[in-house]
Amino acid sequence: MGYEKSILLLGAGKVTGPLVGYLLEKTSFPVTVASRTLSKAEKLVGGNPRGKAISLLVEEEKDLEKAISDSSLVISMLPWTHHLKVANLCLKLKKHLITTSYAKPEMKALDEEVKRAGLIFLNEIGVDPGIDHMSAMKIIERIRGKGGKILSFISLCGGLPAPSANDNPWGYKFSWSPKGVALAGKNSASFLRAGTIINLPAEKLFLTVLPLKIPGLGDFEVYPNRDSISYKTLYNIPEAKTMFRGTIRYPGWCRSWDALRKMGFLREEPIKTKGKTYREFTAGLIKAEPEKLENKLADFLGINPDDDIIRRFSWLRLFSDEKIPREQISPIDLLVSLMEEQMSYKEGEQDMIIMLHQFIAEYPGKVREKITSILETYGQRGGDTAMAVTVGTPPAIAAKLILEGKIKQRGVLIPTISEIYLPVLKEMEKAGVVFKEENDVDFQI
Numbered sequence: 001m002g003y004e005k006s007i008l009l010l011g012a013g014k015v016t017g018p019l020v021g022y023l024l025e026k027t028s029f030p031v032t033v034a035s036r037t038l039s040k041a042e043k044l045v046g047g048n049p050r051g052k053a054i055s056l057l058v059e060e061e062k063d064l065e066k067a068i069s070d071s072s073l074v075i076s077m078l079p080w081t082h083h084l085k086v087a088n089l090c091l092k093l094k095k096h097l098i099t100t101s102y103a104k105p106e107m108k109a110l111d112e113e114v115k116r117a118g119l120i121f122l123n124e125i126g127v128d129p130g131i132d133h134m135s136a137m138k139i140i141e142r143i144r145g146k147g148g149k150i151l152s153f154i155s156l157c158g159g160l161p162a163p164s165a166n167d168n169p170w171g172y173k174f175s176w177s178p179k180g181v182a183l184a185g186k187n188s189a190s191f192l193r194a195g196t197i198i199n200l201p202a203e204k205l206f207l208t209v210l211p212l213k214i215p216g217l218g219d220f221e222v223y224p225n226r227d228s229i230s231y232k233t234l235y236n237i238p239e240a241k242t243m244f245r246g247t248i249r250y251p252g253w254c255r256s257w258d259a260l261r262k263m264g265f266l267r268e269e270p271i272k273t274k275g276k277t278y279r280e281f282t283a284g285l286i287k288a289e290p291e292k293l294e295n296k297l298a299d300f301l302g303i304n305p306d307d308d309i310i311r312r313f314s315w316l317r318l319f320s321d322e323k324i325p326r327e328q329i330s331p332i333d334l335l336v337s338l339m340e341e342q343m344s345y346k347e348g349e350q351d352m353i354i355m356l357h358q359f360i361a362e363y364p365g366k367v368r369e370k371i372t373s374i375l376e377t378y379g380q381r382g383g384d385t386a387m388a389v390t391v392g393t394p395p396a397i398a399a400k401l402i403l404e405g406k407i408k409q410r411g412v413l414i415p416t417i418s419e420i421y422l423p424v425l426k427e428m429e430k431a432g433v434v435f436k437e438e439n440d441v442d443f444q445i
Contacts, residue, residue: 005403006030008067010058010086011077012040014176015126018384018431019075019392020044024051027400034067058082061089069093073403075395079177083107087121094119096402098395100126103414111412120407124414125398127353127390128157131375131428132245133234133414134394134421135435136357139373140235141418143361148369150237152360154443156212156222157353158248159387162378163218165349169312171250173343175351175379175387178336184247185257186266189224192232192243193445200224206258212248214354215440217376222246222443223254234416244445248354252308259301259309265331274327278320278338282313285331293319316342351379353386355435358443373435389431397427 007023012035023031034056035041045051056063058078068074068089073096076086080101087110090097094117103123114121124130132155140150161173189200200208205223212220228245232238264285273281279290288296298305316338355375362368379385401407407419415421
């Protein structure tokens with residue numbers, strides 16, 4: 001192949017290091033990294049002769065169109081709100097597109113046009129969504145190949161501090177967008193349990209807390225992740241009576257986030273904060289006197305003043321007498337700013353990704369089988385995080401496959417087809433992303 005084809009990467013965030021590294025080390029294609037902050041793009045390229053760094057504001061449509069026109073394939077690692085603009089330009093200029101974000105209805109609506117243009121718009125090719133699709137489909141096809149059907153499918157995933165780095169009261173540190181984590185707390189969810197549809201509005205999301213114990217790793221909790229029921233169609237398993245996708249966290253996470261929601265910390269409307277302290281801001285949300293905040297908050301939440309939730313909020317500096325360094329800010333942005341300061345990884349600390357699939361399969365003769373597949377992978381001390389490897393490497397592998405002509409299907413795709421998931425999973429194993437099948441994990445919804 002070679003230099004007649006090239007790749008444009010939009011974005012230079014936390015998970016793009018392994019993506020650029022793979023493209024520059026494992027392919028022969030020139031790579032342009034475009035970022036609002038030129039220094040970030042230059043750091044990713046690292047002086048490689050096939051790499052180029054440019055400064056680009058996505059809002060400047062002419063500059064964006066020029067950058068896309070100079071490439072054969074675009075990988076957008078921008079926030080999902082920009083993807084449709086990028087997709088429409090890729091369609092206009094007849095360029096392939098890859099994103100790691102969920103394929104929203106607006107993206108899916110482009111399917112026929114993308115097919116007619118002979119293009120691939122591949123979405124959901126990160127870790128979750130992404131590796132979850134691919135690893136699940138591999139097992140589903142194995143079960144089908146033996147004449148089986150899927151009665152139950154459970155899929156859980158979490159990006160967490162490794163046990164050695166789990167040293168704060170929240171049991172969490174950020175390896176991706178803190179704002180994304182906070183906004184996820186506003187999602188509703190739905191799942192299927194033994195044939196019954198369970199719909200959870202956002203205000204009840206963190207009230208459905210399910211215990212998970214993984215031998216060798218310890219105790220966790222799980223809460224539902226968005227719309228699980230649609231995966232019956234995505235994975236073509238209409239016979240499934242149980243469908244559940246969940247997010248894994250260390251114990252205590254859900255109670256704390258439910259408390260933040262009740263207090264109003266997930267609101268996005270700005271509040272005037274000139275001259276206010278964090279304590280005054282928090283007190284204002286629940287209409288309490290700042291000097292009596294801890295006790296008033298305990299009353300507001302219906303908990304004891306010595307509850308772990310109060311300890312977590314104190315550690316996060318929500319009760320601090322420091323002045324807020326902004327004249328106005330929304331509750332969610334104030335929360336995110338404190339979390340980013342307090343809950344970041346220190347040099348040498350490891351994160352981990354845990355993913356677990358559990359299937360109940362039934363074969364001819366009513367023979368049943370439980371299959372539990374687990375991924376447990378860790379970041380490198382002083383190197384790439386597990387989150388960066390698992391989010392960033394799959395789109396890089398997919399880009400190589402597309403430009404080498406190894407993916408024949410066209411349209412708006414997700415990686416549930418074997419010509420995508422088999423080679424991507426095989427290549428991911430070289431990066432240490434390996435699933436093992438275990439039988440000693442029992443998870444009930």
